[in-house]
Amino acid sequence: MLRLQKITLFLLLLGSFVHAGSISLTGTVVSDGQKMIGSRYMGYVKKVYVKLGDKVKREDDLYEMESAEFDIMKTQANLMLEQSQIALEYWKDRLRVINKKKENVKKKYGMTGFGMDDLEGQIETVKAMLESTKIMVKHAAEQVKQMAVVFNYLKMKAPADGVVVQKNIKVGDMLMPGMLAIMIVDTEHLEIDVSLSEGIINRVHEGQKLAVVIPSIEYRTIGKIKAIIPDANPMTHKIKMRVSFDKGDNNIFPGMYAKVIIPDKK
Incomplete structure (x- = not known):
């Protein structure tokens, strides 16, 4: 029923298009997605x-590409991350131990107790090492992520x-x-690429419906002008036009010959 309605619509529109002043243009079926x-x-x-x-x-x-070299790089990146994380935990534990020792000295001898200055110096040193190791962990984690991206492109x-x-x-x-x-x-979303001369540009506009014919399979339908694009070469005095249409279940492929009919200007 739906197909019959489409055929009826096409015949009605084709009847209105095909007059003495209508223009038939040739084009090529192209894919909307490449x-x-x-x-x-x-x-x-x-x-x-x-x-x-x-x-x-x-x-x-x-x-898929060979992955032996990338396997080594991935292993090295994972190893670097693991080692930097171990080092980070070491310096965290070291800081906890020194802070605990500082608290014990403070309770026993006060703020000016024996070795307090030395403990303060150790704490500053460990904090610096801790910050440096955090940066190492961050860089190693980024390297692991980069290798994961690389592996996505291997397959x-x-x-x-x-x-x-x-x-x-x-x-x-x-x-x-x-x-x-x-x-x-993409063979499902197809369009027709047509070249227009500048003399008929005033007879077309985006959204306009046109009769579409694929002669090789005797397929006829109604298309719609999707875009009107200036040609990249101004010396040709041509304008590109893209016409979208529904291919349905027909064997229509990019590269096939097509026709569009521009109705008589009213």
Whole structure:
């Protein structure tokens, strides 16, 4: 029933669009979401979990890098944190012992009792060591967090749902920082990219409904102008237009040929 209503709406709108003054423009189906996934660190590819054309869900594993070197770095960071925490507890205990000793001397001999000046000097020294160790613990904890982030990038996961359209890696390849490894495109949220000449720019506006046709599968629907964007090259005298539409359950993919019909200006 809903499909019949859509077809009826399309035919009604198409009837109003297709006049002698209507303009048919060609365009290309593009994805509204494209994810380019690369490496932040240098290393060898250990495993690749996807191949071209695979559909992936958010958080699915894509590939994994060798972790031997990173395992050592992680162990060193954890060891440094553990040692600095032990040192922190030592200086805390040391401060408690000296303060206790100071209290005993104060009760027995008074503020000017034997060794009081020496105890005060020890307390200041221990306090300085305690503050220094706290800084060490903080830095070590930050290092552990950084290594946790590194490990998240050793096993790369899909940032969003989509289809793998480009895969530049295989097991054993060396990945360099910034190198494109995998590209994923969202095939559910599609748009049509159209170039307009400046002579017809006054016939379109954002939010305007247009007839949309995908000739290869004989699919027709109603789209809406999402954005009108100046072309990056001013010498072309062209304006880019993005038209959003509902693909439904049809096999429509980025790169397909499409048409949009701009109605006669009234």
